[in-house]
Amino acid sequence: MRTLCSSTLIGEVFVIGFAGLVAMKDPDLSMSTVWTVSGIAMFLCVALCGVVTRPGGVALGWVLQIALIASGFVVPTMFFLGVLFAALWWASVHYGRKIDEAKARFAAQAASPRPDAA
Numbered sequence: 001m002r003t004l005c006s007s008t009l010i011g012e013v014f015v016i017g018f019a020g021l022v023a024m025k026d027p028d029l030s031m032s033t034v035w036t037v038s039g040i041a042m043f044l045c046v047a048l049c050g051v052v053t054r055p056g057g058v059a060l061g062w063v064l065q066i067a068l069i070a071s072g073f074v075v076p077t078m079f080f081l082g083v084l085f086a087a088l089w090w091a092s093v094h095y096g097r098k099i100d101e102a103k104a105r106f107a108a109q110a111a112s113p114r115p116d117a118a
Contacts, residue, residue: 001096005061006049008092012068012085013045019075026074041067058093065089 020038024031044064051057065086072079 001093001100002049002053004092004096004099005052005058005089008085008088009045009049009052009061009064011088012064013042015078015081015085016041016045016068016071019071019078019081022075022077029074041071061089061093 016038020034023029023034023038026034041064048057048060048064052061065082068085069079069082072082
């Protein structure tokens with residue numbers, strides 16, 4: 001699960017950076033505000049890569065996805081991209097857990113003694 005979720009989060013780092021560039025064009029927003037918010041969001045994405053498998057990591061990822069969708073109020077394209085990345089996040093968590101379960105099952109089978117090996 002860690003690999004899939006981390007890949008999604010790293011993709012979000014780039015999207016947030018590009019959204020920051022677009023948000024700079026808004027005359028109502030100062031450059032320092034845009035880059036402070038974007039920088040914090042990008043840092044959180046990278047930091048979340050390290051804690052995604054710990055308790056609460058997936059929930060923090062969902063909070064980040066909601067924030068990404070909400071950023072559409074500043075950069076309207078982010079409504080679409082936020083929903084797209086939320087779907088990717090769901091798929092990463094869902095299929096990542098299935099892969100982890102399959103790996104554990106195969107590891108247990110490999111570790112158990114075979115009855116025909118006597």
